[in-house]
Amino acid sequence: MSEIASAREQVCLVAKSMFDRGLTHGSTGNISLRLSDGTLLVTPTGSSMGFLDPARISHVSEKGDLLSGDKPTKEIPLHTAFYETRSNTGAVVHLHSCHSVALTLLPDIDPENVLPTLTPYGIMQLGKVKLLPFFVPGDPAMGEAVRGLAGKRSAVLLANHGPVVAGKDLTAAVYAMEELEATARLALLLRGTGAISLTPDQIGQVVERFDVDWN
Structure with a gap:
């Protein structure tokens, strides 16, 4: 099987997994994957991640x-x-997952670091x-806003x-997305309970042990 055929199958497989677990719904969410020649596979516009056809996954040049395949997501x-600001990026996942969206609606979250440091895995x-x-x-x-971060954030x-x-x-990318949604859910469940987050020293230990960019 060629690289592009195998990658198209992989995109459909992980997309269906996330759809089946309720991480995305209807025709929301999109995935892209960079091939070895620098071109991208992208889920098509208006498509449901639970019912993708590998042959219709959009294949676009580096310039878009x-x-x-079909017309790519908007x-x-x-x-x-x-891809332009983080040279090590091989895939990007965008969802409308419920708990992560809910976290953005709260009035007192830190815009520089939305997720509370409840577990080491979100940090890692x-x-x-x-x-x-x-x-x-x-x-x-939206793309310009990401470029404005100069590659300093993976999420x-x-x-x-x-x-x-x-x-x-x-x-x-999928594992990190799942961790983001799980941490958002945990944050909402614990909201107002006085839950104990990791201390600055504990965060520092995780950052050092797993070489995390925490600047």
């Missing part, structure tokens, strides 16, 4: 020109911004998660919209 500028897999403002879906300004939360996570490959 359609090479084969959020492609958001994806390409991560995500680093600090930046809250970006609201943009109309498909607005290229962001779009206010009133949803999370976007970049990883070294598709598996890493």
